[in-house]
Amino acid sequence: MRITVDGEPHDVPDGRTLAGVLIAAGRVSWRTTRNGGRPRGAFCGIGVCFDCLVVVNDVPDVRACQRFPVDGDTVRTQRGAELPG
């Protein structure tokens, strides 16, 4: 399975969440905050903190720690509050 993250291709082993894929690839952040523009990545890892939001196939606000990628997904950094589209 292969996805792209901010334009870079990533191979995805089965059973790994997007957060798992990104952390295994050495990334710690993939979102910036709405007010301070500060970097954020995973924090709680179990779907409750909503810090690890990312844009998947043009849909923002997807929890990377909960989403299991599928082949061909296009993932990108979420900048502040984004509208779908």
Place this chain on the structure above:
Amino acid sequence: MRIVVVGGGPTGLAAADAAARAGADVVLVDSEPRLGGQYHRGTEQRVDPRVRHLPDSTVWAAEGLRLHVRTGPADSPHRTGRVLDADALVLATGAHDRVVPFPGWDLPGVYTAGAAQALAKGQGVAVGRRVVVSGTGPFLLPVADSLVRLGSEVTVLEANGLTGWARHPRAVLANAGKLGELAGYASLLRRVRTRSAVVAAHGEDRVTSVTVARLRPDWSVRAGTRIAVDAVCVGHGFTPRLELAVGLGCRLEDGFVRVDATGATSVPGVYAAGEITGIGGADLAAAEGAVAGAAAARAPDPPTGALRAVRRGRQFAAALAAAHPVPSGWHGWLTPDTLVCRCEEVTVRDLDVALDLGAADGRTLKLVSRAGLGPCQGRMCGRAVADLAAARLGHPLPDADAFHRRPFATPLRLGELADTPLHPEEEL
């Protein structure tokens, strides 16, 4: 009769099994693709084949014994809406890590202990090579163990001493199984420093070092040193996931759902078990689940073995709470710029301004400071905000459940709300 069990961890599995054995039609709703919850992550779990398991399914509202559910990939706008009617509900929604704030806890590379465990045990991913695991409670050890197995260099900081356990010999001896579980981590003990904690994380765009402090028993700082790390995992006990119980009107007691010996809450037809009724670990949670599942399904015979296990487990839970408290010395770790609410980026200073303006209850404090109004709905900051406000005000907030009140139990897209089915499905 139909029993709906919410949550597929140790509690929900045991509740669903017990209710199915009693002859009920059981639906087990769980937000994860695989059963087991946070505890059994990475190992396959089974449930009675008569139970209908709805994976990837999030309960976003409860209206009496009617549940609103979305099923599909996490946060996808294309999830399927469902309405489930039950004759009785068993809430087994569990808990998540409690984390007290500290300067820099919002830096990437700072994780909860539960996050590190989910990534390590569930997916074989280590959050870092040089990792400090900091907080309080026995859960820090399995987290450290998982990281060590993946090759990380791990230091464990327990903010309390370990002598608290010696005051509860009966509870410890009655739960020898737990002791055996911990003995498996004996080789980790040389990595554990007690009365120590990460009190600040440092770095520009990610954590690169932490201040490790020696603590007094009240968690105030004696002295700190700085060490280089590439990840920090923190966990100061657990916070019960109470929103469905609170939304249904279940009475709380000391921050947990109040239940009788059968797991019945104050609301007829609604049962609760596991960590939402008190933090005591997987064995107790499963025993409570079995009791509540049987009671919800009106099983003719009480499950005596499970009832015994509940009594034994509650002794352990009481000892756990006494040995690993979270005293308020952590307030002294904060600076005015420390974020309290991560979502809305509300600082200690912002909170103080709101209190100075006269906010004296949880609801007003949320509306004035915006703490707890972000997408996590106050799950991460609620207890810290309530603790800090109580200390500043000199009394507890009068509406302590304000930070558990979430009419939408989880964020929902507007399109999904518009697409809510009006009637329950006849057949699943």
